[in-house]
Amino acid sequence: MKFKTVKISEIDRQDHRFRFNLKPVDERILTGVKEAGVVQPLLVILREGRLILVDGWRRLEAALSCHMEELPVFELESRMGDLGAFQLAFFINYTQHRFSLAEKALAARRFLEFNLPAEEIIERILPLLELPPLKKTLEILLEISSLDGKSIEMIHRKDWKQATAELWLRFLPEERNWMLRLIERLTHNQQHELVETFYSVKKLTGVGPEIIVREKGLDRITGSLRKGESAAFDRLLAELRKITSPLRSRLSEEISEKIKELKLPLKVQVDYDPTLEKPGLKISFEARSAGQLEEIIKSLSENFSLNNWDSIFQLLNYRGD
Amino acid sequence: MDRLQIKKVWVDRKVESRPLTRQILERLGGCHVEVVDSLEGVLRAIRLASDPVGESKKNLYLTEQLSFIRPCPCSPGCVSCGYWNIDLDLNCPFDCSYCVLQSYLNYQPLTVAINRDGLERELEEFFQKKGRIPIRIGTGELADSLGLDSITSNAIFLTELFRGKEGVWLELKSKSARIQPLLEVKPPANVILSWSLNPQAVIDSEEKGTASLKERLEAAAAAFKHGYQVGFHFDPIIHYPGWKEEYSQVIVSIFKIIPAEAIAWISLGSLRFPHRLKLLARFRFPESMIYEHEFIRSPEGKYRYPRPLRLYLYEEISQIFSDYGAADKLYLCMESAEVWQAFMQKIKRGRRFIAFPFPWLS
Numbered sequence: 100m101k102f103k104t105v106k107i108s109e110i111d112r113q114d115h116r117f118r119f120n121l122k123p124v125d126e127r128i129l130t131g132v133k134e135a136g137v138v139q140p141l142l143v144i145l146r147e148g149r150l151i152l153v154d155g156w157r158r159l160e161a162a163l164s165c166h167m168e169e170l171p172v173f174e175l176e177s178r179m180g181d182l183g184a185f186q187l188a189f190f191i192n193y194t195q196h197r198f199s200l201a202e203k204a205l206a207a208r209r210f211l212e213f214n215l216p217a218e219e220i221i222e223r224i225l226p227l228l229e230l231p232p233l234k235k236t237l238e239i240l241l242e243i244s245s246l247d248g249k250s251i252e253m254i255h256r257k258d259w260k261q262a263t264a265e266l267w268l269r270f271l272p273e274e275r276n277w278m279l280r281l282i283e284r285l286t287h288n289q290q291h292e293l294v295e296t297f298y299s300v301k302k303l304t305g306v307g308p309e310i311i312v313r314e315k316g317l318d319r320i321t322g323s324l325r326k327g328e329s330a331a332f333d334r335l336l337a338e339l340r341k342i343t344s345p346l347r348s349r350l351s352e353e354i355s356e357k358i359k360e361l362k363l364p365l366k367v368q369v370d371y372d373p374t375l376e377k378p379g380l381k382i383s384f385e386a387r388s389a390g391q392l393e394e395i396i397k398s399l400s401e402n403f404s405l406n407n408w409d410s411i412f413q414l415l416n417y418r419g420d
Numbered sequence: 421m422d423r424l425q426i427k428k429v430w431v432d433r434k435v436e437s438r439p440l441t442r443q444i445l446e447r448l449g450g451c452h453v454e455v456v457d458s459l460e461g462v463l464r465a466i467r468l469a470s471d472p473v474g475e476s477k478k479n480l481y482l483t484e485q486l487s488f489i490r491p492c493p494c495s496p497g498c499v500s501c502g503y504w505n506i507d508l509d510l511n512c513p514f515d516c517s518y519c520v521l522q523s524y525l526n527y528q529p530l531t532v533a534i535n536r537d538g539l540e541r542e543l544e545e546f547f548q549k550k551g552r553i554p555i556r557i558g559t560g561e562l563a564d565s566l567g568l569d570s571i572t573s574n575a576i577f578l579t580e581l582f583r584g585k586e587g588v589w590l591e592l593k594s595k596s597a598r599i600q601p602l603l604e605v606k607p608p609a610n611v612i613l614s615w616s617l618n619p620q621a622v623i624d625s626e627e628k629g630t631a632s633l634k635e636r637l638e639a640a641a642a643a644f645k646h647g648y649q650v651g652f653h654f655d656p657i658i659h660y661p662g663w664k665e666e667y668s669q670v671i672v673s674i675f676k677i678i679p680a681e682a683i684a685w686i687s688l689g690s691l692r693f694p695h696r697l698k699l700l701a702r703f704r705f706p707e708s709m710i711y712e713h714e715f716i717r718s719p720e721g722k723y724r725y726p727r728p729l730r731l732y733l734y735e736e737i738s739q740i741f742s743d744y745g746a747a748d749k750l751y752l753c754m755e756s757a758e759v760w761q762a763f764m765q766k767i768k769r770g771r772r773f774i775a776f777p778f779p780w781l782s
């Protein structure tokens with residue numbers, strides 16, 4: 100390994116064969132490079148007369164945006180194979196960052212492309228990546244690594260778990276494309292919930308996300324969601340749950356309606372278990388004086404003559420499908 | 421009819437020369453055999469298959485088991501029926517889409533405890549200490565009681581161990597119809613042969629490799645004719661369009677061949693599963709629709725049908741059993757106190773039977 104200073108233009112920036120780190124250049128790196136230049140040399144290797152970057156993409160990008168022309172590098176022996184060079188890059192990064200699922204997927208693909216036997220990836224690399232040492236896991240990682248750039252970027256940026264990515268893989272490319280625009284502003288948990296619900300809806304109805312949204316007249320809600328209106332997420336989920344959880348959606352809607360019709364004083368709150376596991380109602384109220392208390396109790400007892408209470412308990416004790 | 425498909429037998433060196441090992445290897449004929457020092461090598465082979473759960477069901481591991489008897493853990497927050505388990509085999513050659521063993525056993529191969537003499541000793545102590553409460557005990561929690569019986573003959577082994585023991589009921593619970601050896605011995609009064617039942621449509625789509633409904637019922641009829649008491653488990657009950665008619669037909673077919681008096685117990689349990697199983701089985705069984713049914717996440721973290729639907733399933737099914745005078749044989753498996761109470765009211769049995777719903781055994 101030789102230390103030297105090279106012109107940035109000498110580095111072939113199109114060759115990404117060793118790249119798997121997806122973290123963007125952040126302020127910290129940028130400030131560091133601006134103030135002190137690139138202190139930690141990049142790792143390069145000579146291939147067919149060109150210098151290929153093995154490690155240091157973020158430093159290179161920071162140097163470019165600071166209009167630097169030269170960089171310090173360690174040049175690896177060119178007789179070192181691609182697998183050896185990649186292993187070096189992998190372990191340098193391994194000690195410095197926690198990898199996202201997308202990065203793990205790209206790393207697994209690189210290892211395989213550089214001819215590390217699948218068994219070795221499964222038994223040696225996957226445990227390092229905190230993944231179960233299963234062939235199935237490797238297969239899933241490889242599938243993830245073949246997704247389009249936008250999906251990979253989302254999986255990385257929102258730190259998706261394997262369960263979300265596995266569901267994502269079951270959609271067609273055009274369905275993923277449509278959903279990407281819908282979910283990009285959501286948190287990972289919200290993304291998971293929506294992706295899983297769309298998966299169930301698709302399985303139950305045989306219809307993809309975009310079509311079901313159109314068929315059910317939900318375009319306005321999805322439009323709001325794309326604009327970043329957070330309440331639209333709950334509304335969309337509630338609508339889709341009419342398909343995936345019809346019984347609970349219907350009962351909850353009816354119970355809420357009956358409670359509303361009771362026109363209880365503002366300070367009285369009626370709650371029930373939204374899973375419907377417990378058939379009871381919880382009624383709570385706040386009174387700040389004996390007079391207020393009397394007033395609330397009076398209005399509640401007047402309310403008891405309404406049939407709605409009975410209907411609410413009937414709904415809570417409903418049996419059926 | 422169910423048939424064993426063993427790809428390879430792994431023999432733990434500790435049991436290599438035991439007679440039961442020899443007997444099993446002989447029965448398996450030309451199967452590929454490897455002697456190993458630990459389970460690790462077996463697990464390695466399984467992990468390197470694309471479908472490790474499926475692979476675990478094709479690899480047989482003959483080994484020793486440290487202990488055999490334990491109380492059934494039931495499910496947190498549910499009313500326990502006081503069952504006891506014997507872990508003689510682990511894992512099952514059948515492949516039901518809803519089977520919790522897929523995620524519970526961590527790719528454990530089909531495992532047979534060769535040191536079953538150890539169970540004999542443990543049972544002696546268990547019988548002595550058990551007190552006066554009637555005990556129900558079985559091998560069907562971490563395995564199918566008859567799934568590997570064609571090579572182990574454990575059913576006969578157990579039957580003889582329990583013969584004449586007072587106040588203890590051994591249950592052999594299965595989805596297999598292979599009971600011939602049990603028909604060649606005098607049936608002990610305390611050995612119950614039981615079958616998990618579902619409509620044939622559910623068996624076809626969700627219970628790969630198991631005996632058909634007709635075969636299970638014929639086996640139950642043969643067991644009854646031979647003098648055994650039988651049991652039935654409607655667990656998991658699956659909700660789908662037309663479920664009521666199809667379950668009702670199953671129940672009608674039971675009573676065409678077996679009188680209510682010959683039935684020791686009937687359990688009802690609706691489809692439920694932990695989150696881990698959903699992640700795994702949803703993609704192992706891409707054709708199955710059961711993971712897309714309507715569920716709630718119960719307090720213990722399992723997915724279950726919502727309570728209104730569960731009660732509906734139980735009450736409708738129990739009504740049919742009532743028509744045949746068999747409602748008092750029913751109990752619920754892994755259900756909340758709320759559901760038990762509502763159910764007991766419906767079938768007009770007092771609350772006191774919740775803690776031990778088998779008064780006829782006392």
Ligand code: SF4
Nearest residue numbers: 512514515516519563
């Ligand atoms: S028969 Fe029982 S133990 Fe075997 S796969 Fe089916 S549910 Fe699981």
